[in-house]
Amino acid sequence: MIAPYEENEILASQARQPPSAEHWFGTDNLGRDVFSRVILGSREILVLAGLGTLLAVICGTLFGLLTGYRGGWFDEVAMRTFDSLLALPALLLALLLLGTVGQSKYSVLIVLVIVYTPIVARVVRSVVLAVKPQGFVEAARLGGETQTRILLREIMPSVLPTLSVESALRFSYAIFLVASLGFLGVGVQPPSPNWGLMVKEARTFASLLPWALFFPAAAISIVVIGVNLMADGVKRVIGPEQAD
Amino acid sequence: MVTKSADRCVLDIKGLTVAYQQEGEWLEAVREVSLSIHSGETYGLVGESGSGKTTLILAVMNYLGDRGSIRSGEIQLGDIDLLSLNDTQLRQVWGSKIALVPQNPQSALNPSLQVGDQLIEILRYQLNLSKKEAENQAIEWLERVHLADPIRVAESYPHQISGGMQQRAMIAMALCTAPDLLILDEPTTNLDVTTQAVILDLIRELIQDQDTGVLYVTHNLGVIAQICDRVAVMYDSDLVEDAATHDLFSQPLHPYTQGLIDSIPHLGDTKDSIQLRAISGQIPPIGEAPSGCVFRTRCPIAIEICNSRPPLYLAGDARYSRCHLWEEIDRHEISTHQPTLVGTPVPIPTQEEQPLTLEVNDLSIHFSIRRSVAEVIRRQPARAVRAVNQVDLDISPGSTVGLVGESGSGKTTIARGIMGLEAKSNGSIELLQIPLPDKLSQRDLETLRLLQIVFQNPQEALNPYLPIGETLRRPLIRLLGLSKTEADARVGELLAAVRLPPSYAGRLPGQLSGGEIQRVALARAIASNPELLVLDEPISSLDVSVQAAILNLVGELQSDHQNSLLFISHDLAIVGYLADQIAVIYLGSLMEVTGPGDLFHPPHHPYTEALLSSIPQVDPASREPPIYLEGDIPTPAELPSGCPFHTRCPRFLGEICTTTTPPWQVDQSTGKRIFCHIPPNDLAAVQKRIITRGSSDA
Numbered sequence: 001m002i003a004p005y006e007e008n009e010i011l012a013s014q015a016r017q018p019p020s021a022e023h024w025f026g027t028d029n030l031g032r033d034v035f036s037r038v039i040l041g042s043r044e045i046l047v048l049a050g051l052g053t054l055l056a057v058i059c060g061t062l063f064g065l066l067t068g069y070r071g072g073w074f075d076e077v078a079m080r081t082f083d084s085l086l087a088l089p090a091l092l093l094a095l096l097l098l099g100t101v102g103q104s105k106y107s108v109l110i111v112l113v114i115v116y117t118p119i120v121a122r123v124v125r126s127v128v129l130a131v132k133p134q135g136f137v138e139a140a141r142l143g144g145e146t147q148t149r150i151l152l153r154e155i156m157p158s159v160l161p162t163l164s165v166e167s168a169l170r171f172s173y174a175i176f177l178v179a180s181l182g183f184l185g186v187g188v189q190p191p192s193p194n195w196g197l198m199v200k201e202a203r204t205f206a207s208l209l210p211w212a213l214f215f216p217a218a219a220i221s222i223v224v225i226g227v228n229l230m231a232d233g234v235k236r237v238i239g240p241e242q243a244d
Numbered sequence: 245m246v247t248k249s250a251d252r253c254v255l256d257i258k259g260l261t262v263a264y265q266q267e268g269e270w271l272e273a274v275r276e277v278s279l280s281i282h283s284g285e286t287y288g289l290v291g292e293s294g295s296g297k298t299t300l301i302l303a304v305m306n307y308l309g310d311r312g313s314i315r316s317g318e319i320q321l322g323d324i325d326l327l328s329l330n331d332t333q334l335r336q337v338w339g340s341k342i343a344l345v346p347q348n349p350q351s352a353l354n355p356s357l358q359v360g361d362q363l364i365e366i367l368r369y370q371l372n373l374s375k376k377e378a379e380n381q382a383i384e385w386l387e388r389v390h391l392a393d394p395i396r397v398a399e400s401y402p403h404q405i406s407g408g409m410q411q412r413a414m415i416a417m418a419l420c421t422a423p424d425l426l427i428l429d430e431p432t433t434n435l436d437v438t439t440q441a442v443i444l445d446l447i448r449e450l451i452q453d454q455d456t457g458v459l460y461v462t463h464n465l466g467v468i469a470q471i472c473d474r475v476a477v478m479y480d481s482d483l484v485e486d487a488a489t490h491d492l493f494s495q496p497l498h499p500y501t502q503g504l505i506d507s508i509p510h511l512g513d514t515k516d517s518i519q520l521r522a523i524s525g526q527i528p529p530i531g532e533a534p535s536g537c538v539f540r541t542r543c544p545i546a547i548e549i550c551n552s553r554p555p556l557y558l559a560g561d562a563r564y565s566r567c568h569l570w571e572e573i574d575r576h577e578i579s580t581h582q583p584t585l586v587g588t589p590v591p592i593p594t595q596e597e598q599p600l601t602l603e604v605n606d607l608s609i610h611f612s613i614r615r616s617v618a619e620v621i622r623r624q625p626a627r628a629v630r631a632v633n634q635v636d637l638d639i640s641p642g643s644t645v646g647l648v649g650e651s652g653s654g655k656t657t658i659a660r661g662i663m664g665l666e667a668k669s670n671g672s673i674e675l676l677q678i679p680l681p682d683k684l685s686q687r688d689l690e691t692l693r694l695l696q697i698v699f700q701n702p703q704e705a706l707n708p709y710l711p712i713g714e715t716l717r718r719p720l721i722r723l724l725g726l727s728k729t730e731a732d733a734r735v736g737e738l739l740a741a742v743r744l745p746p747s748y749a750g751r752l753p754g755q756l757s758g759g760e761i762q763r764v765a766l767a768r769a770i771a772s773n774p775e776l777l778v779l780d781e782p783i784s785s786l787d788v789s790v791q792a793a794i795l796n797l798v799g800e801l802q803s804d805h806q807n808s809l810l811f812i813s814h815d816l817a818i819v820g821y822l823a824d825q826i827a828v829i830y831l832g833s834l835m836e837v838t839g840p841g842d843l844f845h846p847p848h849h850p851y852t853e854a855l856l857s858s859i860p861q862v863d864p865a866s867r868e869p870p871i872y873l874e875g876d877i878p879t880p881a882e883l884p885s886g887c888p889f890h891t892r893c894p895r896f897l898g899e900i901c902t903t904t905t906p907p908w909q910v911d912q913s914t915g916k917r918i919f920c921h922i923p924p925n926d927l928a929a930v931q932k933r934i935i936t937r938g939s940s941d942a
Contacts, residue, residue: 142697143692143718
């Protein structure tokens with residue numbers, strides 16, 4: 001709606017134009033409107049990162065609650081697996097996974113979930129471990145409450161503040177990871193208007209068409225910084241310290 | 245009592261008002277306080293949390309933070325005007341003229357420096373001693389505070405020595421510069437009773453030799469009675485009474501002081517002989533004190549005049565009371581003592597045919613310590629923390645059993661074992677003659693219904709995110725099978741039973757005080773009408789003035805519901821007050837099991853004897869030296885052989901104690917069971933009666 005052109009609409013006659021009233025961010029070497037591509041690219045990157053974060057948070061919370069509460073061999077196996085995943089840098093792990101599951105939007109999603117689930121699980125687990133020995137949880141156990149109810153009604157409220165901060169933080173990392181993968185040319189394939197991919201494509205013509213490089217790069221920075229600031233804000237409002 | 249030459253005034257506070265700034269408003273934390281301490285005098289300052297005593301200390305040190313400010317008044321330290329000093333001058337005063345022994349030595353000592361070095365640093369800096377001299381004096385001081393091996397202590401880091409030893413080192417540091425004023429800020433509150441007794445005696449001994457004026461700050465009236473010459477009582481930022489110790493305890497002239505003295509059971513009191521008179525209500529939060537007399541809203545004798553602020557009346561020879569009605573109190577015309585009906589002792593029904601509520605046989609709970617890789621390679625045997633060892637405990641229907649012991653004695657572990665929160669290693673636990681499964685998950689709802697607990701810490705007793713109503717509703721629905729509407733109706737009754745208004749059902753725990761939270765926890769525990777209610781130190785983290793109300797409530801609830809209680813506490817006076825039967829535990833083993841009232845009569849197990857003598861009594865007339873227990877409690881990972889108490893026993897016999905587990909001996913006259921090699925008759929012969937009160941009143 002905001003974007004004046006289609007994301008892949010090639011205006012052959014107007015290729016390689018600097019920013020102007022008609023093309024706010026200029027056009028790239030194929031004559032695509034950079035402004036439109038940045039705007040439409042936000043859709044993909046935000047949806048992909050958002051959905052990935054959401055799924056990772058759900059999985060991570062489930063694992064975190066169960067490992068923290070039950071302990072024993074289940075905890076041991078799950079946490080050692082997560083440790084081994086965490087031992088690899090996120091980007092390296094992502095490249096490895098994409099190499100095996102094939103390259104598409106959906107595989108990027110899977111990668112996000114696999115990379116971030118262990119981190120969220122660890123954070124949730126640490127809160128559960130701190131809450132579990134407290135009197136009110138033990139009283140609930142002695143009151144005959146079921147495990148599901150204890151986890152959801154007694155423990156989950158204490159996890160939420162930490163979890164919201166963690167989710168906001170994960171979201172900003174996810175955006176960065178999606179963009180990075182695009183830049184490395186894995187996962188999302190051309191001609192998708194992925195910001196990372198746009199930076200990669202524009203790099204070749206960096207000296208000739210600096211605007212095609214600058215605007216998607218700036219978009220990545222602004223969104224990542226913005227989400228980070230938002231995470232800080234979330235922390236300040238409902239952070240663990242304030243929750244007590 | 246030692247009379248000291250009270251000639252020189254070391255500290256003179258006049259009309260001191262201290263306030264803290266909060267959101268632009270000044271809230272008074274200390275209001276128009278005047279007091280003076282003479283050299284050689286020990287001045288007690290007693291008050292509950294939030295009464296302003298800590299602020300007063302900080303003001304005396306001139307060490308208030310950025311937000312605190314002295315609004316008016318003056319503080320004279322000898323001939324120095326303390327408030328006129330700049331930072332450099334203050335630093336010269338601290339340590340040399342004023343010394344402080346804090347509540348928590350662990351955070352006051354530098355963890356990365358050896359204890360000796362910290363002492364040497366003070367000596368060198370304050371007294372300009374040479375290194376050699378300072379070293380010698382440091383060792384000398386460690387000897388003077390009765391540290392058994394001063395050189396080893398000097399070379400230790402703080403975490404390597406026990407809390408009692410740390411506090412001795414702190415006392416050495418405070419006294420080594422011969423300060424004019426020594427401030428002791430709850431120096432024994434974090435210590436066990438037996439250690440406290442030794443430290444108190446040490447303080448008393450050391451200040452007798454010195455010309456120091458002492459400001460002793462505590463919430464414990466017993467300690468005040470034992471050590472102080474004069475007492476000032478603070479309540480909600482006001483100094484409400486100031487008198488010589490003996491006068492204060494024999495005839496308090498402020499209703500708050502009276503309430504404090506009468507609200508805690510004294511050693512030897514039992515619930516059949518005396519009823520505790522609780523102070524109603526709770527301390528108002530800072531900034532919300534009532535106008536006029538600050539105690540007005542909780543005072544049983546408040547009348548209209550109390551709406552105006554009382555001055556500090558001179559009430560006799562060198563004693564002061566901030567109460568309009570002190571003269572009437574003095575002439576016994578009015579009394580805060582409401583006539584209390586001490587009911588005739590209800591005889592415990594001897595129901596031979598009724599099954600025991602709880603029968604614990606040979607219970608042991610051990611926690612295995614994970615071996616390190618090196619230990620596994622060296623084939624060292626796995627070690628265990630033996631928290632509870634071969635405990636036998638019976639609780640008959642409708643009776644209260646008190647379990648008393650110091651920290652680390654395993655009393656909480658026993659409770660957790662009974663509740664199913666900790667797996668037992670050996671023995672059996674039977675509830676109404678049905679063996680209890682180890683794990684909570686194997687116990688059915690009916691078993692859970694019969695067994696409930698109140699935990700020690702009110703901060704984590706209730707889910708901070710759930711309204712009180714929901715917390716109380718759950719056991720009704722889950723354990724009693726009530727419908728939601730039925731349960732909602734019962735929530736109101738439960739709140740009423742613990743004396744809380746029904747509107748509390750909608751509140752969150754954060755809006756409640758500690759005492760109120762413990763009431764809710766109690767309501768939750770009795771919701772399912774359990775057969776056995778375990779109370780694990782339910783009042784020890786509460787303020788003194790609200791403790792009695794909870795204790796009375798526990799007693800009332802029990803007589804209403806006729807359930808059995810297991811009451812766990814470190815406080816012999818409280819356990820002795822409440823319990824029909826008392827079990828004394830040391831290092832995971834029971835030492836003595838006695839009937840009601842018999843706790844206070846010989847024969848005692850040597851440990852009980854020491855414990856009883858260690859409790860500072862709220863009676864300045866009885867300043868008996870306590871029986872010292874040498875050394876520290878051994879760790880339960882390395883239990884002593886033979887009798888677990890032999891390493892510290894003042895009545896140690898010899899080899900038999902170190903090699904042979906003592907037998908359970910039964911005293912013929914009282915029916916006490918004593919875990920000792922010494923025959924009960926011999927024990928009774930050598931032990932004097934420590935307690936004079938209690939049974940003689942009854």
